Amino acid sequence: MSRSAPIPLPVLPKPAAPGQLVPCLECGYCCTYLAVGINTPSTPRFATDVLWYLYHERVSVHRDVDGEWSVVFETRCRNLQADFKCSIYAQRPHICRRFDETGCEVNAPDQRDRVFHSAAEFLAYLRGWKPRTFARMQKQFVPDAYRPQALATAAASARVARPQRRPGTKLSGAAARARRTVARRAKARTRA
Numbered sequence: 016m017s018r019s020a021p022i023p024l025p026v027l028p029k030p031a032a033p034g035q036l037v038p039c040l041e042c043g044y045c046c047t048y049l050a051v052g053i054n055t056p057s058t059p060r061f062a063t064d065v066l067w068y069l070y071h072e073r074v075s076v077h078r079d080v081d082g083e084w085s086v087v088f089e090t091r092c093r094n095l096q097a098d099f100k101c102s103i104y105a106q107r108p109h110i111c112r113r114f115d116e117t118g119c120e121v122n123a124p125d126q127r128d129r130v131f132h133s134a135a136e137f138l139a140y141l142r143g144w145k146p147r148t149f150a151r152m153q154k155q156f157v158p159d160a161y162r163p164q165a166l167a168t169a170a171a172s173a174r175v176a177r178p179q180r181r182p183g184t185k186l187s188g189a190a191a192r193a194r195r196t197v198a199r200r201a202k203a204r205t206r207a
């Protein structure tokens with residue numbers, strides 16, 4: 016099976032000047048992906064889940080400022096028009112109504128997630144963050160291309176981006192994760 020050509024990720028608009036917000040109608044970025052909360056990859060079981068996510072194209076894994084993890088799929092909403100208006104604005108889902116654009120990934124850069132775009136980036140991070148987990152995974156789950164030398168290169172290129180702030184009350188455990196999955200994509204965009 017031949018591999019398709021890489022598809023560029025959506026472009027994250029530049030943050031506005033201090034004190035100013037990027038208008039939603041000049042952006043549309045948060046309608047070009049969806050995020051689902053995942054287990055903290057502190058064990059081989061959950062860390063290999065992250066590897067699996069990252070082996071797929073147009074998928075990234077995020078750790079937010081609260082230490083919550085999510086998998087993000089780059090996929091444009093079918094209702095987002097070329098002019099960045101929502102074609103179903105009056106009937107848009109709950110999740111699209113609740114987000115505060117003052118705390119979104121574009122307008123609140125201080126809330127940015129750590130983002131992993133590749134398995135190599137994640138493994139380089141895991142090696143420093145959870146060395147015992149990494150060591151337990153090495154033999155069976157870490158491909159040769161991602162062994163320490165390659166990981167050093169990946170670590171240098173790892174970057175922080177794509178902030179996500181969640182509105183609402185913080186819950187715990189599974190409830191928090193479920194709530195978070197919804198809240199991450201919630202937004203109240205002032206477009207008609």
Ligand code: SF4
Pocket residue numbers: 037038039040042043044045046114115116119120121122202204
């Ligand atoms: S809420 Fe933020 S990311 Fe979404 S369209 Fe508005 S400015 Fe862009």
Ligand code: SF4
Pocket residue numbers: 045046092093094095096100101102103104107108111204
């Ligand atoms: S507001 Fe919701 S339904 Fe409308 S374009 Fe954005 S993601 Fe799609």
